[in-house]
Amino acid sequence: MDESTFLDEVAWRGGLGETSSARTVSEAVLRAFAETLVPDEARALAHALPAPLDAWILDGPHFGSLSEDALYRRVADREGTLLGFAIEHTRLVLGVLGDALPETTRLRLLRHLGPALGDLLAPREPLPSPPVHLRRPAEPERGKGTTLATGRPGSLKPLSEARPERAHADSVVRAENPHGETKLSSSRGLTQEREQETLAEGEPGPLRPVSERGR
Template sequence: MDESSFLDEVAWRGGLGETSLVRAMSEAVLRAFAETLVPDEARALAHALPEPLAAFLLDGPHLGNLSEEALYRRVADREGTLLGFAIEHTRLVLGVLGEKLPETTRLRLRRHLTPELGELLAPREPLPPPPVHLRRPHEPKLGKGNTLATGRPGSQKPLSEARPERAHAESVVRAENPHQETKLSSSCGLTQEREHETLAEGEPGPRRPVSEKGR
């Protein structure tokens, strides 16, 4: 880790553009944080940092056992800003510091700091990956030309191309020779005609004469 990469990371996370502003803010936070440490802890931390960041920690004073609120107030005094801004700046700079430190140095500091101060050095958790959109089983898979942007209006088979059935299965409309049984041109005749029982084909008199009755 060098000073440039440290300041660049602070600037990127804080959305800050001016290098001089980022350097002044980092110096105020590190000098105030050094006051929460005892001399041995301050030297161990300075050993893991490049110059001039290490010098901010060695200048002192090293009071040890300061509360989280006292740290924020010292940062506000050094920056000449409101407490809310000081809290935001402190968490930003110490968050980057905790990620840049070797793990052994960070764990040593957290053992001697109060839980609240030690938490300021905890590395940020990585952001979760974006959710993967899974297609539902009943959702049709859209192919080329089937999206709202590329599809054509209307259905895939317009009504003009459809060939609907014009009548039901038993309708005379679908018969090749409707009324075949009753048309004179094609009919075999009515029931009387087929059984030769019409007046034209009948013989005079009954089939059984009266003279034969009673026998």
């Protein structure tokens, strides 16, 4: 770890935008934090840091015993800002510091600082994995059966590849000889012609002669 990496991480996590802002915040927090350490612990911490971060720790003073509230107030005084901003900046910088420190150095500081200040150096926990029921299922192989739970949006056969029928089953569009029954060239005749009931095929006289009526 070098100074640039440390400050870039502070700027990114805190949304500070500029490295100069991250440097100002980091210096105020680390100098105030050094006051919570005894000289031996300050030297162990400085040994794990690049320049000029190590100098901010070594310069002192090293009181060796400060409360969490006192630390925040010292940061606010150094920054010339409100206590709320000082609390936010302290947790930001010490969080980055905790992630950057070797485990042996961090554990040594924790033994002296106690749980309240020691928690400020706790490494960030990795994001938990999503629950099983929220994980995205593996995509099925094409051609294999799919269900609503495993299927993908869309159709296995896109519309661009479809060849829909352009007419229903009884449509004249699909017939080989549309209107064939009524065309003169191919028709077997109208209904009367097919039933042989036209004038040309009829016999003279009524179906029932007059002589037979009344019987």
